[in-house]
Amino acid sequence: MNFFTLAYKNLLRRKIRTFFTVIGIGLSAWVFITLMGFNRGYEESLNRDIEAMGFQLLLTAKGCPYEAATLMLKGGTGLRYMPQDTVKKVQNAPEIAQLTQMLMHAEFDPYKGEDGGTTVFLGIDPTTYPAMKPYFRFKQGGWFTQPQANEIVLGYEAAELEEREAGDLMLLPNTEQEFKVVGVLERTGTQDDGMIFLPLQTLQKTFHKENLITMLGIRTHQEADTAVFEEQLYQLPDVQVVSMAQVKNTIISLVASAKVIVLSIAAIAFLIAMFGVLNTVLMSVLERYQEIGILKAIGALPKQIFYLVWLETILLCLWGSLVGIIMAFAFSGVAEQLVRYFLPFAPVGNLIALSPGLILQTLGFIILTGLTGGILPALRAAFIRPLDAIRSEN
Amino acid sequence: MKKIIWLLVGLLATPSIWAAVGCDLNEPDRDVKRFFPTSSRYTTAYESIQKSGGEKLLAQVEHELGEAFSGLYEKIDVPYTVYTIYQKDNLLGYIHGVNQKGKYGAIQVFLVLTPQGKILDIYFQKLTSKQSKFFRSDKFRSPFTGLSYKDFAGYDISAKKLPDFPPLSALTAPPEDTTDFYSILRGIKKNLILMQHFVFGVTEENL
Amino acid sequence: MSLIQANHLTKHFTRGQEIVRAVEDVSLSIEKGDSLAILGASGSGKTTLINLIGCLDNPTSGTLTINGQSVFDGTHTLAETALTKIRRAHFGYIFQKFFLIPTLTVQENILLPFLFTHAVPETMQHLHDITRWLGLEKRLNHLPAQLSGGEVQRTAIARALITRPSILIADEPTGNLDSRRTEEIGTLLARLNKEQQITMILVTHNPAFAQFANRTAEMKDGKLTF
Structure with missing residues (x-):
């Protein structure tokens, strides 16, 4: 004992x-x-x-609400755009590892619900965007065949909601043009699951937003001093910079x-x-x-x-x-x-x-x-x- | 600046906008009042083929429908919402919706039914079609008023043409593309079949 | 040389305003192998006296020598730890209440003192001898609740003996027992004293029990008379 x-x-x-x-x-x-x-x-x-957002810095037009919920509420009227040549001004900065331009567009759909509703589309650059999201996996199909193709890639939940599979057709609100679903993404658990992706140029053309973008996602080199680079970006006119570190801190x-x-x-x-x-x-x-x-x-x-x-x-x-x-x-x-x-x-x-x-x-x-x-x-x-x-x- | 950050926070949080893909009314309070202006209350019940009878019921529903469920999204475990509407204790009717794959997107076909299962109205909560305006018109919807499961029972949805017996023979298909028209008829038939099993407890045999 | 030599032991304590002279100038000597019964009415101070002799308490004054070693020299008060070490070396105690630990078996209860000291190698043989001697050998794996009153008391005696004390102090050990059991325990203690040469001090108010000792003394108002 x-x-x-x-x-x-x-x-x-x-x-x-x-x-x-x-x-x-x-x-x-x-x-x-x-x-x-x-x-x-x-x-x-x-x-x-x-990290899943794919970029550490986001460049937007000043005063631009680009988040989906607000877009829905405001019917897309609150969007502000940056000229596409902003890309040229920043793309050669040594700090940048990758850069991708995006256009977010909210369109009013009169046949959604009783009084209509807004659907949000994201125009992406097929050559640069996929590299920002290396964890994307396709459930069906793949990315767009052409930068100007009338093609759509759907997030998992967007596809579920629209009952679309690769090969199906889609209509965008207020247009007569048919679009083909070329890819359906697997579930990522992020906001991308609900997204409807189009090639940037196609979206710009369809909704008459030629040469305009809403966001510029930037991934910096690991050794780059993001704070200093952020300051540099602020020198650009009518542009605001949001760093993911800031978002996180908030x-x-x-x-x-x-x-x-x-x-x-x-x-x-x-x-x-x-x-x-x-x-x-x-x-x-x-x-x-x-x-x-x-x-x-x-x-x-x-x-x-x-x-x-x-x-x-x-x-x-x-x-x-x-x-x-x-x-x-x-x-x-x-x-x-x-x-x-x-x-x-x-x-x-x-x-x-x-x-x-x-x-x-x-x-x-x-x-x-x-x-x-x-x-x-x-x-x-x-x-x-x-x-x-x-x-x-x- | 701060606002932007908040907005981005919202962007991160957006998945909540996309709920599970069943079929329920976006604004049930308003919609119920619109179809049943005298209603005082309603109850909401969640049903699925899985819950109500499993594989056996699925086979039965597919048999009654005349074709197998198709696609990635028409499945045994899809949740359906049945709204039962009352004026005090009097049953006024039901509202029940199904998702139907259309040519350009999902069509949400809601049927407003009497307590006996007769159609009072059809509501396409979501509709992406080149003929959206036509399908939402009174002209398209009114011939369905008064029809019930019985009227659709003999209709072969896979034929993609209107039957030659009344009352469905009286319907008119749009002149150009009929894909969404037949999809809608399929959605209506599926909706009525499911209501037979979920609410009226009737099968084809004992009709 | 006496095994226990107490000189002018005195213990006073206060109860409210009043000073209680529980033990008043008691001197006694007990030889090795002796057995002494201290008789006295309730409140006569007999328990206080053996608590002093048994090193459970410090005296107010007086000296105590055990086996030639001075325990209380009349000048220092001993701390609890020091008292414990003296108790471990010399004493075994049997109290009126047995206080066996209900969740431990008879054997575990008997061996409990070794939890606090170190068991000697021949402990198990000793345990065997004691329990056979006390008629507990078939009860070793029983819990106290499964024993008769006499067995419980014998277990308590075994626990007191397991450390091979030279002095056994028993404070009203039969207070809760009927006359048959009282005699049984008395005979047992007398045998222990005779056969094992264990020095014994019994405290009792029962003259019949006192006769199991060789000598009898009486305590009255804090004073001891032989």
Whole structure:
């Protein structure tokens, strides 16, 4: 027999109390793991999302809202354009690794819903755009055959919505011209899934936007100083530069307040766990007051009693942590749905990243918390005087 | 500048615009009131062939339709929304839509039905066709009023021509391209068949 | 040289405003192999006295020598750890309440003192001898709840004996037992004293039990008279 067995058997004496304490610690551990996992997962997913955009810098006309939701609401009237020769002004900059021009166009479709609606199209340069999105995989077909072809490539969900397969025809709103679907992309989990892609020149011609573009996506060389390059780009007239780093910072600052709440909840979870442990162990010490007195009479030193009670705390915390870890894995899907529901913006992908490091960290924290919570009961036990204990009536 | 960043944040978030591809009303409150002005409430039920009878039902539906489900998007697990409309406790009717592959895109064929399953109106929530205007016109829609599953039961959709028996023989196909016309007829028939199984609980045999 | 030599042991403590003179100037000497019964009514100070002799508590004044070594010299108070080490070296205790650990088996309860000290190699043989001697050999794997009252008390005795103490202190060991069991335990302790040469101090209010000891002393108002 050793201290460990004795501690273990002591905990088994009050199975229901031990069970609920373990569940309590487990819940705290679960909350902690999930929240910390979110802390990490969110940023990772965000990075992935931004990386998936394919470019670090985006050049647009000043004051141009180019995001799909606004386009839908405003019916495309808010779009501003840049002359296409902006490309010439920047394309030779040494910082640029890749560059692609895009035209986003929103067209009102009178036959969408009862009162009509807006559909958004993205005109892309077939020679440069695919290189920006190396992770694109085609479910059917492929990219456009010609820079001016009347062809369409559909994102996964756009194809689903339009029930289009490669080889099918499409009409653009307010035109009589037929377009052929040449490719359907596999699901990427990004905004591209809902996109209808056309060759840039075709889109410009169809909707009379010749020589105009809305965006210029730029991928810089790895060694390039993006901040300096950004400043240079600002020298161009009527152009604004958005760096993905900025976008990321904005989102992160947006989520920062959520994170503060998240961390406070994690801290509260810990406090609850700590007081739970403290309460349980203290109660069990008080219950065993006389018994601990006897242990001391038969030769236990104060530090040995302290160790024994602390060991009980550690065991409780270990079991609780295990319960919490299992719960975290089992319910990460549910937790993720909750996060998505509550957060103003949630990137695609795994929001809650559970890693071995995090698991160890949680184990460490919970045990540390338990040890802190266990100090008082353990001290209390260690300083029980055998005489008082044996004499006492309870 | 800040605004732009926010907008870009929105761009990242756009996938939410594209919901799962079933067929439901974009604005059910408004649409229900439009077709049933006296309605006081409606319920929404989500059905699928998978849920209601699985492979066996699929075979039955395909048999009644006269051809197999086709394409990547016409599948056993597609969710359908059945709106049941009431005026207080009185059942006023149903609205139910299906996606039908058309020549240039998906056509969303919603049928407004009486409690007995007779067509009150047809609503093409989404329609990409060179004849969109024609299909949405009263002239095209009104001959369908009063028709029910029974009237379509004997109609062979694969023939791509109108039957020679009333009442469907009275319909007129558009003069030029008839592809979307026959697609719409298929969508209507599929819609009526599904309603027989989802709501009316009737099969071809016990009609 | 006496095994236990107590001189002018005194223990006062306060209870509210009042000073309780629990033990008042007690001197006694106990030889190795001796057995002494301390009789006395409840509140006479007999338990306080053996707690001092058994090194469970510090005296207010007086000296105590055990096996020639000074424990209390009348000037220093010993800390808990120091007292524990003395107890480990010399004493075995039997209390009125047995305090066996309910989740441990008889064997585990008996061996419990070794959790805190180091077990000597011949422990298992010793355990075997003690339990056979106490008639517990078939109960080693039972839990306390499965034992009779007498068996529980014998387990507590075995736990007190397992460390081979030279002095066994028994504080009202039969307080909870009927007269048949009281006699059984008394006979057992007398045999222990005789056969194992274990020095024994019994505290009891029961004169019938006191006769199992060689000598009897009486405690009254904190004073001991032989």
